[in-house]
Amino acid sequence: MDQPISIQHPERLLAVAHAPRLTRDSLTTLFALDERLASLVWRAREPTIGLMRLVWWRDALAALDERPPPGEPLLHAAAALRPDRIAGHDLAAMVEGWEVLLDDPDWTAETMEMHARLRGAALFRLVGRVLGREHERIEAAGEGWALADLARQASDPATAERLLAMAEAPLDKGITGGWPRNLRVLGMLAVLAREDVRRGHGALRPPASRWRLMRLLAHRWTGR
Numbered sequence: 681m682d683q684p685i686s687i688q689h690p691e692r693l694l695a696v697a698h699a700p701r702l703t704r705d706s707l708t709t710l711f712a713l714d715e716r717l718a719s720l721v722w723r724a725r726e727p728t729i730g731l732m733r734l735v736w737w738r739d740a741l742a743a744l745d746e747r748p749p750p751g752e753p754l755l756h757a758a759a760a761l762r763p764d765r766i767a768g769h770d771l772a773a774m775v776e777g778w779e780v781l782l783d784d785p786d787w788t789a790e791t792m793e794m795h796a797r798l799r800g801a802a803l804f805r806l807v808g809r810v811l812g813r814e815h816e817r818i819e820a821a822g823e824g825w826a827l828a829d830l831a832r833q834a835s836d837p838a839t840a841e842r843l844l845a846m847a848e849a850p851l852d853k854g855i856t857g858g859w860p861r862n863l864r865v866l867g868m869l870a871v872l873a874r875e876d877v878r879r880g881h882g883a884l885r886p887p888a889s890r891w892r893l894m895r896l897l898a899h900r901w902t903g904r
Contacts, residue, residue: 685757687711690888691896695868698900699811706764706810707865709757713771714803716754717778722833727782734782738775744768764810774802777826787839792827792846800826804866811862818863821854821870823847828873831881840881848877858903867903868896 685708687693696707717737724730740755745768749755758771777799784791804822808814827847834840851874859867872892876884885892898904 685709685712685754688715691872691892692869694888694893694896695865698868699865700862703810705757706761706766707807709754709761710766710803710806710810713754713758714774714799717775721778721781724782727785730782731779734775734779738772738779741768741772741775744771761810766806766809770802770806774799777802781830787834789842789846792830792843795830796823796826796846796850800824800829807866808863811865813860813863817854818866819854820850821866824849824851824854824877825869825873828876831876832884832887834881837881844877844881847873851877859899861903864900864903868899871895871899871904 685705687696687708689711692711696704696711699707717734720730720733720737724733740750740752741758743749744755744759749759758768761771777795777797780791780794780798781787800822801819802822804818804825805814808818824847827843828851831840831843831847834843851870855867855870855874859870872895875892875895879885
């Protein structure tokens with residue numbers, strides 16, 4: 681029996697649980713893949729080893745366009761995204777968003793912008809494709825979400841504040857005007873990222889805290 685694919689982050693798990701039922705498996709695969717790639721970066725004791733593992737995933741995802749997947753369950757789930765018009769090379773491109781963090785341990789502004797675009801914008805764009813909508817606002821929200829999420833991982837408070845400052849403009853662009861019901865999976869995550877920007881690094885609420893979960897559900901019902 682295939683190992684079930686799951687999302688570990690409680691807020692993303694809750695957001696996907698409120699998506700249309702027929703989209704949940706595909707959305708779970710996309711967010712689970714992002715989590716797997718993230719784990720390779722955060723657990724890498726040596727950047728070179730982490731990069732080697734990311735390259736393996738990049739090549740394996742790209743190969744889905746040419747041949748059946750190997751035994752890795754997440755690759756099988758990724759191959760099943762083809763009916764959603766998501767090819768292996770679309771997923772492989774997301775790996776580069778994580779590679780840049782290991783290539784540049786100083787996390788320059790250019791690196792952070794690349795991470796936001798190659799990881800966040802790409803992930804939100806593919807989620808939007810599953811949900812039947814593609815728009816530049818979705819990608820902008822994804823960039824801001826990725827920067828705010830990265831700020832939570834930064835060990836240096838100054839770097840975290842820089843990331844949150846960079847996240848403000850794309851989040852405002854993505855969120856202004858509310859979100860239609862079928863895109864609120866993404867809106868739920870984007871509004872939490874904007875709250876992080878407003879609070880600042882020193883006052884971030886813990887993931888899945890009561891307030892954050894209430895904010896998720898409020899957006900689910902209102903779109904704001």
